[in-house]
Amino acid sequence: xxxxxxxxxxxxxxxxxxxxxxxxxxxxxxxxxxxxxxxxxxxxxxxxxxxxxxxxxxxxxxxxxxxxxxxxxxxxxxxxxxxxxxxxxxxxxxxxxxxxxxxxxxxxxxxxxxxxxxxxxxxxxxxxxxxxxxxxxxxxxxxxxxxxxxxxxxxxxxxxxxxxxxxxxxxxxxxxxxxxxxxxxxxxxxxxxxxxxxxxxxxxxxxxxxxxxxxxxxxxxxxxxxxxxxxxxxxxxxxxxxxxxxxxxxxxxxxxxxxxxxxxxxxxxxxxxxxxxxxxxxxxxxxxxxxxxxxxxxxxxxxxxxxxxxxxxxxxxxxxxxxxxx
Numbered sequence: 001x002x003x004x005x006x007x008x009x010x011x012x013x014x015x016x017x018x019x020x021x022x023x024x025x026x027x028x029x030x031x032x033x034x035x036x037x038x039x040x041x042x043x044x045x046x047x048x049x050x051x052x053x054x055x056x057x058x059x060x061x062x063x064x065x066x067x068x069x070x071x072x073x074x075x076x077x078x079x080x081x082x083x084x085x086x087x088x089x090x091x092x093x094x095x096x097x098x099x100x101x102x103x104x105x106x107x108x109x110x111x112x113x114x115x116x117x118x119x120x121x122x123x124x125x126x127x128x129x130x131x132x133x134x135x136x137x138x139x140x141x142x143x144x145x146x147x148x149x150x151x152x153x154x155x156x157x158x159x160x161x162x163x164x165x166x167x168x169x170x171x172x173x174x175x176x177x178x179x180x181x182x183x184x185x186x187x188x189x190x191x192x193x194x195x196x197x198x199x200x201x202x203x204x205x206x207x208x209x210x211x212x213x214x215x216x217x218x219x220x221x222x223x224x225x226x227x228x229x230x231x232x233x234x235x236x237x238x239x240x241x242x243x244x245x246x247x248x249x250x251x252x253x254x255x256x257x258x259x260x261x262x263x264x265x266x267x268x269x270x271x272x273x274x275x276x277x278x279x280x281x282x283x284x285x286x287x288x289x290x291x292x293x294x295x296x297x298x299x300x301x302x303x304x305x306x307x308x309x310x311x312x313x314x315x316x317x318x319x320x321x322x323x324x325x326x
Contacts, residue, residue, distance in 0.1 A: 014172065017179040019098040020191075022091055024184045025277050035092050038284065041292045042085040048295030049074040049081075052305070059308055068148040069125045070298060073254070076121060077291035080114035083107060084287055088184055104186040105167050111185055112209070113163045115287070118258060119213045120155050123220050124148075125251050130224040133244050134231040162212075166205050173199055184280045214266070218259055225252075250301045257293050261286035 025031040052074045056062045087107060091097045099107065132139050166188060173195035183190045188209075192202035228248065232241045265282045268274060274282070299305055 013174070014197075015174045015176040016101050016171075017175050019100055019179065020104050020186065021180045022097050022099060022184065022186070023180055023182055023276070024088070024092050024097065025280055028277060032093060034281070035088060038085050038288055039089055041288050042081055042089075045081045045288075045292040045295075046078060048299075049078045049291065052295045052298050053078075055305055055308055062304060062308075063145065065143045065145060065148045066125070066128055068145065068152065069121055069128060072152050073118060073121045073125070073294065074298075076114045076117035077294055080111060080118065080287065081291050083110035083114060084185055084284075088284075092184075099186065104181075104191075105170060108170070108186040108188060108191070109163055109167045111287075112166060112188070113159060116159045116163060116209075116213045117155065118290075119217045120159065121152075122251070122255055122258060123217045124151060124155070125254070126221045126224040129248050129251055130227055132247065133228050162209070166209060169202050169205055173197060173202065182276050182279075184284055187283075210266075214259070214262060218263075221255055250297060253297050253301070254294060257290045257297070261289065 025034065028034075053071060056067050056071045056074075087099075091099070128143055131143050135142065170188070170191055173192060174197040175194050176196045178194050181187065181190050181194070188202070189206055192199045192206070195202070225248070232244055235241045235244065261282075265279075265286050268282065269279070299309065
């Protein structure tokens, strides 16, 4: 009976380490330069997306459904970058690779939350373009500020709930053998594989998260553009088709920048056995580079934002010229 009780208590006990050790890049000379490169990306990302947020927030002409989506994407870009890169700087540049259990779960929550928001926001922007081109006469009735606020509020609540469940599923695991995470942040996959009890729920969640926030959004976006291209064939003139297609160029660039690195990382992991260092570099670039490029694309390809920036620069240059002339 005692042996049975001992076995039972051992099965129900959950062992959580006080700290995890995030391994990052190992055995690579001058790896600090890579982290400095990521910090430069971080600086550009925060400045660029902050400018986009301020421009949209301060100019009423941009308070439209499309720019609600752009605002949400810039917010998600800043959130994801702040969840990832400062921690990497602290961990690897300053030799502080230990992170407490609760801080690790918080890090996982915010990284996955903002990454999922990026993916779903691109779907909403595809929906905006689909309605604008396929149902132009009903666009303002279907897509308006109120509907976009409701859509994004629901997305934030739903994604927060899904990611919270994902993170909570980690807390039921027992880490009785190793606390070394083979990644550059508290990644879900490398963490649940360390468990010495049943992690089948985590495997299912990992599959569902990948499907729901990578595969499904990509399929929806592809289907929406098939509908858009079908609608373009009904426009009689090439000028009309090009004019309609130009309104999609910005979104297509954002989709390519976000999904292409992630899909390449997934395919590479399936086809070849990536070393831990190769996985760290590929996934960190896939997470870090798109948020940096997004605001650059907004500025270079959006006429409204370029006009506002020109006006601001022109208005500030006039007083300087007057002072010089005096």
